[in-house]
Amino acid sequence: MDEIIQEIKQSSNVIIKEALSINKKFNEMYSSILYSKFKDDNDIKFTEMNTIDVGTKYELFTLNGETIITELLSKSDDIIHYKTMFSSDAILVRHNHSDCEEHIEVLNDSSFKIIVGSKIEGTYTEHILHTGDTITIERGISHQFVNLDDSPSGLNVTFTR
Numbered sequence: 001m002d003e004i005i006q007e008i009k010q011s012s013n014v015i016i017k018e019a020l021s022i023n024k025k026f027n028e029m030y031s032s033i034l035y036s037k038f039k040d041d042n043d044i045k046f047t048e049m050n051t052i053d054v055g056t057k058y059e060l061f062t063l064n065g066e067t068i069i070t071e072l073l074s075k076s077d078d079i080i081h082y083k084t085m086f087s088s089d090a091i092l093v094r095h096n097h098s099d100c101e102e103h104i105e106v107l108n109d110s111s112f113k114i115i116v117g118s119k120i121e122g123t124y125t126e127h128i129l130h131t132g133d134t135i136t137i138e139r140g141i142s143h144q145f146v147n148l149d150d151s152p153s154g155l156n157v158t159f160t161r
Contacts (some may be wrong), residue, residue, distance in 0.1 A: 042096075043097065067087040069085050070082045087152055089147055
């Protein structure tokens with residue numbers, strides 16, 4: 001049984017890495033734009049995210065070199081829905097969204113630490129979420145996601161204006 005679980009984990013990591021080749025030029029261009037915003041705890045606006053085509057997958061930058069791939073599943077004028085997959089122990093850099101709320105739901109057999117607010121200013125809270133748990137992050141509040149598992153894990157992410 002343990003061998004089967006290990007094989008599934010390895011296969012999942014391979015699938016995530018293979019997904020990086022999808023839309024490679026777009027990924028490189030858009031990721032570099034996001035990176036320049038993420039690295040300074042910048043604002044990622046709804047209007048910027050809503051310019052991406054449904055079905056597009058791209059990589060998000062991490063603090064520790066692990067892989068995070070997000071896919072735009074659906075969008076309208078007021079709602080954007082992504083599915084975001086984190087490789088083992090991936091840490092998404094801190095960021096915020098001034099023009100929308102972000103609603104998070106933890107998928108599969110996963111655990112995440114969500115840091116909301118500013119550690120530098122000492123005005124933050126840490127939330128440990130497991131499969132099925134949700135949290136809503138108000139507009140303009142800095143936040144960061146940490147995959148606590150040693151296997152791929154996912155989030156449903158919905159932005160609402």
